[in-house]
Amino acid sequence: MSGEIISTRQRLINAAMELFAAQGITETTTKAVAELAKVNEVTLFRQFGNKHGLVLAVISESPVFKELGQSLTTQASQTNSVYQALKDYCENRLTALEQVPELVRSLVGEAGKYPVENRQALGKSLTQANDYVAEYFATVMERDQLHIQLSPQKLASLLNSMLLGYAVIEFTSEFHELWHDRDEFLETLVALFLKVATQSSNQVNSEFIPTENVIDLPASLVHLVLQRGKKSGLRDYALIYVLFGAGLSPEEIVNLERSHQIQDSNQYLLQITQGATRQVPVNQWIMGKRYGSYTRNPLTQWLKSRKDDHSAFFLNDDGIPITEPEIQQRWRILTEELLTPEGQQPVIEQAQQTWCVEMLMKGMNLEDMSIITGWNRAKLQAYARRAREKSALEQAIRLDQKPQ
Secondary structure: OHHHHHHHHHHHHHHHHHHHHHHOOOOOOHHHHHHHHOOOHHHHHHHHOOHHHHHHHHHHOOOOOOOHHHHHHHHHHHOOOHHHHHHHHHHHHHHHHOOOHHHHHHHHHOHHHOOHHHHHHHHHHHHHHHHHHHHHHHHHHHHHOOOOOOOHHHHHHHHHHHHHHHHHHHHHOOOOOOOOOHHHHHHHHHHHHHHHHOEOOOOEOOOOOOOOOOOOOOHHHHHHHHHHHHHHOHHHHHHHHHHHHHOOOHHHHHOOEHHHEEEEOOEEEEEEOOOOOEEEEOOOEEOOEEOOOOOOOHHHHHHHHOOOOOOEOOEOOOOOEOOHHHHHHHHHHHOOOOOOOOOOOOOOHHHHHHHHHHHHHOOOOHHHHHHHHOOOHHHHHHHHHHHHHHHHHHHHHHHHHOOO
16 A cells, blocks of 8 residues: 555656646646546645645655755765865755756746745745755764854855756856856855855864965976986986976875886876875976986986885985985975075975976866875865966966067
8 A cells, every 4th residue: 555655646746747847837737737647636635735735745856855865964974075075965966956957947937926835835845955955064064173154054055055046047048158067167166165164263274275375486497406406416306307297295205116107108107105096197398398208207217227126216325215304405405595486495395386286287177186186176276276377477478479
């Protein structure tokens, strides 16, 4: 008997969904729904009470809301960060809305014709969904012990409003130019919430907001440091080459071993074992100048010159694996008396920042950069902004060079 009731209810909901999408909610009668579902109209009234109850059931049991609470509870236990929580939720909700575009258009287009009961039904469903989302965000924030300026309820409300607004615009006007595509909208939306919602009045959680001060180095200074490394010897030249050509930190460099190379005439990759294992390309071109090939470059020349059996990539002057402080010391010696545009001696972290900005300017997107660097996309936002600034300056210079 229970199975028969569920089957009848689902047939009525499916029929209502089909008719609402085809002719709108206002024009759809309960009789037409019952006929399409092949049940008596009285059965519809027993199940839902009236048309308003049917509308509420269609909305709450559509893919947008169905089992939302349970799915979000599962996601909260599997999500590693607020950034991932926001991204996963936004992508899942848009995917669900995209499954019922006709229903969304009907709800929005005929809202002015609904009686109070219908509007109350819609509001109830939206509120219930928002409560699920607020609980989801609250769980993630409590787990990570974040100090949030917005309450989870307000955060969920604003986010849901923007997602619904996106869906309405997409389903009613495909010719707009408000954003390039769905991915761009999501990236901008998540970045906005990370910047505003996770900023406490007393502190900023640097894991989620791009607060890093990115000060990349100009090409002329980079090439000068590389020249100094070359004059100093094969080891120092290779060390500076890895800093600017692969964007590695001193910690990553000291853990490199010969077996971590993946090399042929078409690529030169290094396997990084700190944190999540990943691979990083060693570039042939650095700031517009080529430094060898994938098979013959400062790093391969240094490794070929060695006669020892050490597995480590870099050795110090005593012939043992180099340490992080020693790498820092070599950098300070090779950059002595050099000044950045800010009037300071370059610091080693600027090599990695310069590499990252250059990769973004060459066309890498944030998702791919996150994979290569092991950084989250929120941290990369500051680098993306710096890359856009440099691109804008280059465009302005090109325009100035054109004859009027």
